[in-house]
Structures are given as C-alpha cells and as structure tokens.
Amino acid sequence: MAARVSGTRPVGAVFAWHPHVPTLVMLCVAAAGLFGPFVTGGGAKLLEGGGLAIGCLALLVAALVPSGFGGPWAVPLATPLAVSAAFLALLAQRGLAGPAGWGYWLTLLGSLAAAATAAGRVSVIELESDAPRWQHRVQRLVPAATVAFLVLLAWEGLVVGSRVPKGIFPRVSDIWLAFLGTWRVLLADAYLTFVKEVLFGFAVGLTLGFLVGSAIAFSRFLQRGFLPLATAFGAVPIVGLAPVLGRALGVDWESKAAVVVIVTFFPVVLNTVQGLTLVDPLKLELLRSYGARPLTVFLKLRVPNALPYVFNALKVAVVVGVVSVIVAEFLIPGPPNGLGQRISLSAHRGAFDIVFAAILVSSLISMALYWAVGLLERAFTAWHPSTRGS
Amino acid sequence: MPEAPVIIDVQDVSKLFRVGKVEAVALQDANLQIHDGQFVSLIGPSGCGKTTLMRLVADLIEPTSGRITVAGKSPKEARAAREYGYVFQAPALYDWRNVLANVMLPLEIMGWPKGERRARAEEMLRLVGLEGFHRSYPWQLSGGMQQRVSIARALAFDPKLLLMDEPFGALDEITREVMNFELLRLWRQTGKTVVFVTHSIAEAVFLSSHIVVMTARPGRIREIIEVDLPYPRDHETRESERFFELTTRVREALRLGKEGEGAVGGAASVGGKGAGGPAKTLAKVGY
Ligand SMILES: Nc1ncnc2c1ncn2[C@@H]1O[C@H](COP(=O)(O)OP(=O)(O)OP(=O)(O)O)[C@@H](O)[C@H]1O
Ligand SMILES: [Mg+2]
Numbered sequence: 001m002a003a004r005v006s007g008t009r010p011v012g013a014v015f016a017w018h019p020h021v022p023t024l025v026m027l028c029v030a031a032a033g034l035f036g037p038f039v040t041g042g043g044a045k046l047l048e049g050g051g052l053a054i055g056c057l058a059l060l061v062a063a064l065v066p067s068g069f070g071g072p073w074a075v076p077l078a079t080p081l082a083v084s085a086a087f088l089a090l091l092a093q094r095g096l097a098g099p100a101g102w103g104y105w106l107t108l109l110g111s112l113a114a115a116a117t118a119a120g121r122v123s124v125i126e127l128e129s130d131a132p133r134w135q136h137r138v139q140r141l142v143p144a145a146t147v148a149f150l151v152l153l154a155w156e157g158l159v160v161g162s163r164v165p166k167g168i169f170p171r172v173s174d175i176w177l178a179f180l181g182t183w184r185v186l187l188a189d190a191y192l193t194f195v196k197e198v199l200f201g202f203a204v205g206l207t208l209g210f211l212v213g214s215a216i217a218f219s220r221f222l223q224r225g226f227l228p229l230a231t232a233f234g235a236v237p238i239v240g241l242a243p244v245l246g247r248a249l250g251v252d253w254e255s256k257a258a259v260v261v262i263v264t265f266f267p268v269v270l271n272t273v274q275g276l277t278l279v280d281p282l283k284l285e286l287l288r289s290y291g292a293r294p295l296t297v298f299l300k301l302r303v304p305n306a307l308p309y310v311f312n313a314l315k316v317a318v319v320v321g322v323v324s325v326i327v328a329e330f331l332i333p334g335p336p337n338g339l340g341q342r343i344s345l346s347a348h349r350g351a352f353d354i355v356f357a358a359i360l361v362s363s364l365i366s367m368a369l370y371w372a373v374g375l376l377e378r379a380f381t382a383w384h385p386s387t388r389g390s
Numbered sequence: 391m392p393e394a395p396v397i398i399d400v401q402d403v404s405k406l407f408r409v410g411k412v413e414a415v416a417l418q419d420a421n422l423q424i425h426d427g428q429f430v431s432l433i434g435p436s437g438c439g440k441t442t443l444m445r446l447v448a449d450l451i452e453p454t455s456g457r458i459t460v461a462g463k464s465p466k467e468a469r470a471a472r473e474y475g476y477v478f479q480a481p482a483l484y485d486w487r488n489v490l491a492n493v494m495l496p497l498e499i500m501g502w503p504k505g506e507r508r509a510r511a512e513e514m515l516r517l518v519g520l521e522g523f524h525r526s527y528p529w530q531l532s533g534g535m536q537q538r539v540s541i542a543r544a545l546a547f548d549p550k551l552l553l554m555d556e557p558f559g560a561l562d563e564i565t566r567e568v569m570n571f572e573l574l575r576l577w578r579q580t581g582k583t584v585v586f587v588t589h590s591i592a593e594a595v596f597l598s599s600h601i602v603v604m605t606a607r608p609g610r611i612r613e614i615i616e617v618d619l620p621y622p623r624d625h626e627t628r629e630s631e632r633f634f635e636l637t638t639r640v641r642e643a644l645r646l647g648k649e650g651e652g653a654v655g656g657a658a659s660v661g662g663k664g665a666g667g668p669a670k671t672l673a674k675v676g677y
Contacts, residue, residue: 280482282478282480282482283482283484285445285450285476285478285482286476286478286482287499288449288450288469289448289450289469289474289475289476290472290496290499290500290547291469291470291471291472292499296499300484300495300498300499301484304484304486307486381486383485383486383487383527383529384485384486385529
C-alpha cells in the first residue's frame with residue numbers, strides 16, 4: 001500500500017535534495033579529516049594541534065546553526081565563517097613535521113568545498129524585490145569575497161601541505177609577514193614607481209597626446225603624414241627601447257617616466273583624433289548655423305565628443321603603463337629603487353616573499369589607478385551610453 | 391496691400407549630389423521668393439528636395455547653379471549675421487548638455503549675458519511645455535520631447551527667419567495641435583518669417599499663408615498655392631468649406647505631380663511679385 005502511494009509521487013520529488021545537502025556533506029568530510037593522520041607516519045592529528053578547540057567549535061556551529069534557524073540564509077552565511085575559522089586554526093600550525101597525511105588533505109578539501117557550495121547557495125537565493133538592501137549587498141559581495149578567500153586559502157593549504165620551501169614558493173602568510181616587515185620600504189619604492197614615474201608619465205603623455213591629436217585632427221597634412229606612422233608606432237613594444245632611454249636619460253626615474261610617456265602618448269593621440277573628428281554632422285551643422293567660430297566648435301562640440309574616446313585610451317594606458325614601468329625598471333637598473341627594481345633584486349636573492357609583497361603593493365596601486373580613471377570617466381562622461389544609467 | 395520686401399530669393403537654383411559616379415538631382419531650377427512675414431510651407435513626397443532647399447538657404451550646402459539671397463545678403467553673410475534659426479529634421483541635441491543647457495547653447499555662442507541666457511531658455515521651455523525637464527538629459531526624453539527642445543533652442547535667440555524641417559513630425563496629434571497654435575501665435579506676435587516643411591496637407595493649410603508643392607525625381611517646385619483663410623485661425627477654420635477646398639487643391643497638386651504630367655518649369659513667386667525668370671537648362675552641370 002505504502003509502496004503504491006510513493007510510486008505515484010513524481011520521481012523528482014522523491015529524490016529532490018535539500019539544497020543545503022552538498023554543504024553539509026562537505027562539512028562532514030572536513031570533520032572526518034580532523035580525525036585522520038595529520039602527518040604521514042606520525043600519529044599526530046590535526047585535532048591535537050593548536051586548532052583543536054577552535055576547529056571543533058567552528059564545525060559544530062556550522063552544523064547546528066542551520067538546523068536551529070532553517071532560513072535560506074542560515075547555512076550559506078554560517079558555513080564560510082565556520083570553515084574559515086577551522087582553516088585558520090589549521091594555519092596556526094607554522095609548518096609540518098613531515099609530508100601531509102590524508103587527514104590534512106581531507107580537512108583542507110572538505111572545508112574549501114563546503115565554503116564554495118555555501119557561497120554558491122547565497123548567489124542563487126531568489127531575493128524579493130523589496131528585500132532589505134543588506135541582503136542584496138551580501139548576495140553581491142559573498143561570492144566574490146569567498147572566491148578570493150578560497151584562492152588564498154587553497155594557496156596556503158597547498159604550499160603548507162606539499163612543503164614547498166619558502167625560497168621557492170612562499171605561503172600567503174609568509175607574504176603577509178614580509179609585507180608587514182617591509183611596508184615602509186615598499187611604499188617608498190611605490191612612491192618612486194607610481195608617483196614619479198607612472199603619474200608624471202601619464203600627465204605628460206596625456207597632455208602631449210591630446211595636443212598632438214588636436215593638431216592632427218585639424219591638419220589634412222598631419223592626418224595624411226603622421227597618422228599612419230602613429231598607428232604603426234602603437235604596435236611597437238616600447239619597453240624594448242628602455243635600455244636606450246636609460247642610456248640617454250640616465251638611470252634615475254626620468255628614463256622610466258619616458259617609457260610611460262610613450263606608451264600613453266600613442267593611444268591618446270589615436271583616440272583623440274577619432275573623438276575630435278567622428279562628430280555627428282548634424283551637430284556640426286547646428287553650430288555652423290549659429291555662425292560659430294572654429295574655436296567655439298572645438299570647445300563646445302569636439303572636445304566633449306572626444307572625452308569618452310580619451311578615457312578609453314587612458315584605461316588602456318593605465319594597464320600598459322604599469323606593466324611597462326615595472327619591466328623598464330628590470331631593464332634599467334639604477335640606485336633609486338622602484339617596485340620593479342625591488343622585485344628584480346629580491347628575486348635574485350631568492351626572497352620570493354618580498355617579491356610577492358611588492359607585486360601585491362603594485363597590484364593594489366594599479367587597481368586604485370584604474371578605479372580612479374573609471375571614476376573620473378563617470379564624472380566627466382556620465383551622459384555617454386557606456387556610462388549612463390549605471 | 392503694400393508688398394512686403396523679399397526676404398528669401400531663390401533664383402534658378404539647382405543642386406546636384408554626386409556620390410562616387412552616381413549623380414542625383416536633388417533640386418532642379420527652383421525659383422522662389424518669400425516675402426517678409428510670410429508663413430510658407432514646403433510639401434512634397436519624400437526625396438523631393440525640401441531639406442535640400444532649406445539647407446541651401448541656410449548656407450549649409452552650396453548650390454550647383456543659381457543664386458540665393460537671404461535678407462538682402464548672400465546666404466553665407468546671412469548665416470554669419472545669424473538671420474535664421476534652423477530646426478533640423480532630427481533633434482540634434484548635445485548628449486552632454488541637459489535640456490536647459492541645450493537651449494542656452496546658441497545664446498552662449500552669441501555672447502548673451504549669463505543671467506539673461508537662463509531666463510530666456512526657461513521662457514522658451516515653458517513655451518514648448520517642458521518646464522519640468524530642465525535637468526533631464528536628451529536620452530531621458532521621448533522623441534517628441536527632444537524635438538520640442540530643439541524648437542525651443544531655435545526660438546531662443548529670436549531670429550527673424552525660422553527654417554523648420556518637419557518640426558512636428560515626431561509629435562502626437564494633440565501636442566501637435568497645441569504646437570501649431572503656439573507657432574501661429576508666436577508668428578503673428580513677432581512678425582517672423584517661417585519656412586516650414588511638413589508631410590501633412592491639413593497642417594500646411596492650417597498654418598501657412600502660402601504652400602509650395604514640390605515633386606520628386608528630379609526635385610522641382612510644381613506649384614505655389616496661396617492660402618486665403620483669414621488669421622487668426624482656430625478650430626473652426628479646420629471645419630470651414632474653404633479649408634476643405636484648399637486641402638483638396640493641395641492634394642490634387644501632389645497627385646498630379648506624382649503622375650509626372652506637365653511638370654511646370656518651376657518658376658514661381660510667393661505673394662505674386664512677378665514670376666522669376668524663365669526656367670533655364672542646367673548648362674553648367676552638363677545636362
Ligand atoms: N548629402 C547628400 N548626398 C547625396 N544625395 C543627397 C544628399 N542629401 C540629399 N540627397 C538626395 O537628394 C534628394 C533630396 O533629398 P532631401 O533630403 O532634400 O529630401 P526631402 O524632400 O527632405 O525628403 P524627406 O521628406 O524624406 O525628408 C534625395 O534623393 C536624396 O537622396
Ligand atoms: Mg527632409
């Protein structure tokens with residue numbers, strides 16, 4: 001009788017998993033790992049290390065909280081917290097006495113997978129359109145933050161577990177310690193690299209590029225004579241010229257700023273020419289009907305029209321400029337150290353933790369630069385289809 | 391009635407466009423005199439050269455042959471003297487300026503004092519019914535609203551001559567009627583001369599003192615019809631017998647033009663101040 005009743009149910013309903021099941025399974029895997037051997041051969045278990053109390057507590061919380069509340073947010077929010085706590089406890093071990101055992105790998109993989117599936121749940125929860133703002137914000141931030149965090153944890157866990165020496169590939173925590181130890185020096189390096197070389201080079205490249213672009217836009221001769229050359233030049237790998245510039249301008253920051261000037265100049269020229277000349281003919285005729293002078297046409301129509309183009313060039317130049325300046329510092333070694341120089345010197349010494357710390361600093365600054373250009377773009381070209389509405 | 395002076399004088403004007411090897415006669419042997427204070431509509435099938443004629447008068451393009459005088463000057467001088475305001479067939483608003491700043495654009499260029507610019511632009515926007523939209527950007531407006539902004543912009547600097555290329559084409563029937571009344575009121579109040587392109591026969595008859603009927607391929611002026619309905623015109627005008635007769639006459643002219651029978655030379659004068667010279671052949675462009 002009972003069998004017949006269940007037989008009439010739709011198959012999908014019988015086997016439908018509760019959406020939190022994958023996370024809970026992964027948590028169980030991680031928990032099982034806690035009881036396995038931590039180091040092969042040795043009897044040490046993770047539970048015997050410093051993380052015993054914290055790890056247990058964290059997994060317990062992760063398992064209990066959802067059953068207590070049951071809302072759609074409970075497991076997704078509790079799990080990453082719990083897993084990170086468990087894993088941080090694992091990280092409190094500064095090293096392994098021997099090769100990692102299966103207990104170690106199970107805890108690592110289980111907790112990472114649990115955090116990933118939980119974050120995945122957060123991103124697919126259907127929010128009501130009138131849900132509070134924090135829920136929308138959490139939904140946007142949690143997946144991105146979790147992925148970033150998981151990458152770092154996986155990095156740390158793999159390096160610890162496979163016992164790669166610090167001199168070959170550093171742990172995340174090593175990089176962090178190196179950063180804490182050297183940040184004053186790194187910031188001084190960054191000042192040289194970013195303020196003196198990148199920003200200065202940018203300002204000069206942008207100004208020159210805009211002026212030359214304007215000249216080209218207004219001269220048939222330059223358009224025919226210079227534009228093809230400028231287009232071809234855009235394809236030249238300018239950094240290759242760095243040693244030449246170093247010989248000509250000295251090893252101090254000027255030669256590296258010159259590299260940035262050149263890589264900024266060409267895209268700005270090309271885009272300025274496009275922006276100044278690709279103007280809606282009707283808008284041009286309107287000004288013509290007012291008997292406007294060429295300077296008025298330039299300021300009131302051509303320049304605003306060119307702004308989105310110039311910003312596009314700048315966004316390209318930020319990316320290329322930072323890469324070029326780092327490489328240029330490799331190629332023109334000089335007494336004043338920039339971040340590129342610091343990377344190159346530390347790599348020679350085998351201090352890869354400092355190499356990564358320097359890369360971290362330059363990434364953060366160049367991201368900030370890119371973001372600042374984007375902010376300026378939004379402020380100046382809010383009307384443009386590519387920025388409006390967002 | 392004493393004859394008003396001629397403000398637009400088009401003599402034997404032809405315009406030939408050449409795109410690659412293909413030549414298109416946009417306008418052939420046009421003769422037209424528009425007197426000060428008239429309201430003249432151009433009507434005709436698509437591609438008959440209405441826009442071309444307006445752009446010639448505005449010195450946005452140059453005639454292939456023939457001569458044009460605007461307010462006693464060459465079109466170039468008239469443009470420099472800001473004799474006309476042009477409402478283009480498309481709104482041509484500046485995306486980076488809000489509605490108010492768009493209307494103030496001509497005033498900025500003509501060097502009006504700052505305070506006056508703003509007051510004037512606000513007044514013009516009230517006239518076209520866009521008081522609440524000063525801060526909006528063009529892309530936030532409907533097509534009809536954009537076109538009204540461009541009308542406000544053309545009126546802002548108070549030109550003697552208004553060249554309007556299908557200004558109400560994008561408006562709904564009701565707004566269009568309101569704008570028709572506003573335009574008539576403005577015209578009668580200020581004594582401007584208006585050249586107005588439309589595809590609506592009823593609109594042409596309702597607004598105009600004269601209607602220029604054009605034919606396509608090649609673009610020619612076929613006939614000029616004087617609209618003898620008395621001003622001021624109102625809703626009753628539209629129901630009068632004369633209104634009906636005139637619309638029928640314009641329709642006939644358009645229909646005959648379409649059949650291409652007996653296309654007239656194109657010599658014509660608005661307001662009857664003597665016909666222009668005899669139609670010439672286009673010796674210059676190798677016809
Ligand atoms: N810039 C140009 N280059 C080539 N041909 C053109 C150009 N402008 C207009 N023409 C041609 O001239 C003819 C007349 O065009 P015009 O724009 O004056 O027509 P129109 O009467 O205003 O038509 P519509 O009612 O559709 O606006 C058309 O056949 C068109 O193809
Ligand atoms: Mg047209």
